[in-house]
Amino acid sequence: MLSLLKTVRKFFGEAIVVTQEVDDIIQSPIVKESIINNSDCKILLDQRKYMNKFDDIQAMLGLTDKEKGQVLSINMNNDPSRLYKEVWIGLGGTHSAVYATEVSLEEYLAYTTEETEKMEVMQLAAELDGNVELAIKHIAMQRRDNSNQ
Numbered sequence: 001m002l003s004l005l006k007t008v009r010k011f012f013g014e015a016i017v018v019t020q021e022v023d024d025i026i027q028s029p030i031v032k033e034s035i036i037n038n039s040d041c042k043i044l045l046d047q048r049k050y051m052n053k054f055d056d057i058q059a060m061l062g063l064t065d066k067e068k069g070q071v072l073s074i075n076m077n078n079d080p081s082r083l084y085k086e087v088w089i090g091l092g093g094t095h096s097a098v099y100a101t102e103v104s105l106e107e108y109l110a111y112t113t114e115e116t117e118k119m120e121v122m123q124l125a126a127e128l129d130g131n132v133e134l135a136i137k138h139i140a141m142q143r144r145d146n147s148n149q
Contacts, residue, residue, distance in 0.1 A: 005038040014041075022050060022057055036060060040092040046075045046085070067096050074098055083108045105140040 008015045017035050019025060025032050042061060050057055051072065058068045067090055074086045084102035103111075109121055110132075125135035 005034050009038060022047075026056075026060060032060065036062070042090045044071050044074070044088045044090075047071055048075075062093070063090070064093075070096060070098050105143060106136050109136045109139055 005015050015038075017025070017039075025035055047054060047057070054068065054072065057063075063071065067088075071088045074088055078084065078086065078100075082102060083105065084100045086098050086100050088096065088098050090096035109117065112118060121132065121135050121139060124138060125132040128134050128138075
């Protein structure tokens with residue numbers, strides 16, 4: 001892993017490592033050191049489930065107290081009327097901030113993991129001869145009309 005990361009950087013490339021569990025990285029000292037030491041850009045999503053052990057994560061990632069506060073603020077005060085999630089981006093210790101990532105209603109419906117919403121899309125698509133795209137457009141238009149009333 002270390003050799004791969006160094007080779008990629010040598011040729012001005014950028015390796016990207018994505019995991020849903022911080023423990024995937026922490027458990028292997030070799031992986032942890034090669035990834036953390038060679039990562040100028042760090043992107044973190046909601047870390048509330050690690051709130052009780054975030055001091056260890058902070059130390060491992062080399063985050064300042066300010067950055068820790070930013071990360072732990074993610075999605076804590078979102079506007080319920082908008083479809084967005086927050087993400088923290090840290091750039092080599094020189095800049096960090098929390099950003100809102102918002103997608104269109106159509107994109108949200110295409111990628112949602114909420115079972116009731118997926119079922120709504122699939123049921124309407126079945127009525128429309130399997131046309132999922134058209135079902136998404138109809139549901140999005142209906143939701144917009146309902147919110148404007």
